[in-house]
Amino acid sequence: MTRPTFAYIDIEALRANALWLKQHCLGSKLMCVVKADAYGHDLKLIAPALSNIADGFAVAHCTEGLELRAINPTAPILVLEGTFDAAELNAAYQHDLTVALTNTWQVRDYLARPLDQRPTVWVKVDTGMHRLGLSETELNALCRDNRLPQDTVLFTHFSDADTDAEKTALQLARLTRLGERHKLMMSAANSPACLMHPNTHLDWVRPGYSLYGGSPLAHIEDNLRPVMSVYTRIHSIRSLPVGECVGYGSTWCAERASKIATLPIGYADGYPRSIKSGTKVWLHNQFAPVVGRVSMDLLTIDVTDIPAAKAGDLVEVWGQHMTLHALANHNELSGYEIMARIPKRLPRSSDWLL
Template identity: 40%
Template sequence: MSRPTKALISKKALCHNYQVAQELAPNSNNLAVVKANAYGHGAVVVASILEALVPAFGVACIEEALELRAGGIQKPVLLLEGIFSSDEVELAANNNFWIMVDNSQQAEWVLNANISKPVKVWLKVDTGMHRLGVQPKFVNEIYLALRASDNVNNDIVLTTHFSSADEHGSGETANQMAIFDKTKASLQDCLDQADNIPCSLANSAGLLAHPKSHLDWNRIGFMLYGNSPLERENEASKRLIPVMTLKSAIISIREISAGQSVGYNQTWTASRTTKIATVAIGYGDGYPRSAKSGTPTLINGQIAPLAGRVSMDMITIDVTDITDVKLGDKVILWGPELPVNEVAKCSFTIGYEALTRMPKRTPSVLVD
């Protein structure tokens, strides 16, 4: 006996989505990004499922990496935001964490560390996102210093991050790739031409929509969980299967008359005699408070729109047009039949935020 609110996590869908990535970029190493608690899906659970399939994982910070190690995960872990203090270099070396170097200070911490084994480094280039990364004119200097250091493995990965790979028709991704190629060519001129520089460009949007960005390493996050990052779906993104099904159940049903209102502040008023069902889920369970009236939910495959404001523990939905509704009926908030992106759009946000806001209060249940 328990509250019916659950986040079902499909092992089959997760492995399927990773296989889609492999098929789209068979000549790349496809790193699985499990930051932000695996986009709300459970970092250790997701990593445990994928560990036999992936070459490495990606997280935002060393705390997330240490959580994976505590959960028994052994594969390398890339720290996507790099390190935040010099003492993290030793932790990284001892735990096989790969360090993203985004600036000269991080590079100095790596170069000056007193460590017994070298670390693997990724060097990020700012090609136009202007968020993190070394300016192209400083790449050669920092790369060569890292390469010459006994603290660093020789196979430094050169990488960047796309700002607009999700936008249909945007030319910015091509611009960034051109800047990256020019930066790499300049660096190659400083090295023996036979020296290979491993590179990484593609995030989820890049992997799905920009085949020329498929290089030695891809970093797949949002698509791994079965959701499209693209502004406009393509055939590749349509192959993805959502991993999470957020569900609950009806706990109350009532009929109200035309002119009566539902929920806090009377923001929704019935225009006809209406059957209202109350569902045991709210913003305390990760369902967005900003969801507007009319946001779809599913009961027996039929749409039941949200009616009134989202409460901390409950929502109310209009089930007037759904036959045979009864207490205990399952309600799907998002999942394979109702994409989280659709719910997010009705909530004035994006699917990324909706998923990563899943709280501990909502239990995850592994299925398949």
């Protein structure tokens, strides 16, 4: 690697987060959500590090499940969206993937298979999110003839666990009523529910964002440590007189004689183009503001107040000091989205590369 831009993945922080969540949700099994390339952290780094902590893993679709199965031959793997056709259902059975049943045609395909060729299933019930899940009537029909294995889990997904305790309680009540009626294990808690609503923990919890040190709440959870820190080094520095502008659209112009540093990172590396001028990076143990528009490969920062700054100096774009939580909140963005949209172009490593 010659371009000095990469994401450091702190495996120790990841494991500490997972162990803390497991202890915090004591009595529940821990389903670590590793969809979307482990929320942009690199599945090949994340899954092995969690193999002796997680009770299972969750992915979005079968392609992700098969990728994870190649990494971990034995762990329970839940496919949250279920399968999209009968052939995929067969692949799930062949590779021991647990599939979600989220609608009536998935149920139909599942029941059409011979009893001894049906994969393990979790059944999703729609308690108020209204994206995926069986209705109460559909669930009752499925369970009427004892057509589900004993290890089936009934699960749902909270729509407002971080903001609406009343709706969360209503969704939980709908789930537990049905789970108790049909004598099924249950799962409901996502990251905010893990942190805020202990009564939702049930048999399985399914943290994702919090596992990586992201805070799904308005405040930062002190017990969670950022797993990803993104670094680069100053490419070059130039002096600008008053009135000169920086970047596309000339959106920022110097109001004083300024020193501008260019960094080799941009929106093609996952640093959002919509970042506002004034967003901070960390350099020489202090913050420096981003100025001008983020380009595809480059961004610019004002280092006028950091006279020691020079080409080659290390910059934390986000991580331990400029947290992803702060970056997202300052720019009215979602930390979830920033994580998930980090492209393969940005190298990730659990070893220090710079």
